[in-house]
Amino acid sequence: MSVTTGPTYIWGAMLPESPATDSLRELRDGDLQAALLRRFREQGWAGHTLEVIARADPHSMAAYRFNAASTRSTELAPWPAGRITALGDAVHATPPTAGMGAGAAIRDAAALLQHLGDVKDGDTTTAEAVNQFEAGMRQRGSEILTLAMRTVRLILATDTTLGAAATAVTTPILAAAARLRYRRSVSA
Template structure:
């Protein structure tokens, strides 16, 4: 009899694991409360070389080809830029010509992975609890329908994971102190001046008092990682800026979370104006599709490996944001979940081959995941801490004083 694995959560990590298990011949069931796989954030995620390598272990080569044909290659982008709140250039990021990372619409990647999971994906199923049955086997309970038992249960149910909370006896992450707001703006909808300044690149502007604006450039058609139009299934069909506005948490920013669409868009513009941002730098927000504008809180787990997955090894485990919830400031959260899935699959292969026990496999998987999680959280929290540092009296003054000097130095250099 083969091993039966139940995966709770059909986000990127859960679907990647489900796809890999199915491909390797394991008996697997992935349960997700969503009823539509495409009903996910219309934003993009970065899949770096390590995550791409993991995907090649999990899904068939043709799925990887379709992903690359629907992805925007970083190497075809201009070097990233750093600006102040007036839009003055402060510096540039590294040369990307040798970078094999790609950006892909979250919806596209989720659809591809769901296709690979096939009829082992069960939508519209909400998990209410996990635990061990009288026979000692882990089981999953649902708000509707009877329990399902398995040899192994994996929680891939995100930052507010029911599975990880059950294992840890409480939350596995906490608010990082920043609230984010995101939206989508077509390159062609901007004025010529802003098209020129923003360019075909991603960029970050940081101002005093905990305000920052990330502008991500996505073009899966013009910058396709693989030139195969017949395989393309990207949601984004032309040069687009997918931006993220960030503010430190406060009563004022908390009230913004209740707003939606155009109302939220106007409130964001007002807040940036109050903090002295130049009008042209706000055009990317002002000309966004109002229905794309949404708020989300940044949650973060501990950056210390020893504090991740703080539970004794058993036949219930978790991966991705359920364990190492990561703010989007490093663009590595989804990639890390894919790498977790590939690592768990490798360890379960060892069990199937008779090379190790399930307990040893889960133990080794969790040890590796703690290291991975610590590494990406450390990177992501650097930007978070920089933004938080500008919200002190000294930090605000230092930001206001130093950014024009940096901008002037850049102008002299060019």
């Protein structure tokens, strides 16, 4: 059953680790909403952004810490290959900022099926197929995590005075460049 019944807007904020950030995780509902509004007002966030937070259903808000897997492929799937394996976030958990977790899991599943198809054809054993799958998954997972963590570092860099100023200057330029690229691709 769908959680929403109409158009839905999902928003999130990523904050650097600090005692103030830790204290947010203990708040719920209206208390969390009020604390976020206070924090974002203090940091000079735009009125439209504050309005989104103010109009959000306080019962739909949560503060949590996320962890991502290592970006080093040697640390992903560190067990010996056998007849059982794992895929997706069970091996290479991406931060929610990446929007890559589900896609990576689907790619993993497709790759596993392809390797297991070799077993059916008699070209390899199940253990060999899983080993080959895991080697490829570790490499893909490492690449995905590296890209995802680049986004995290960029977001956290904007949480400084210099980062906020740079974002304010570059965002309109980047948006205009994206619109120009889009127009060129549509007209081509």
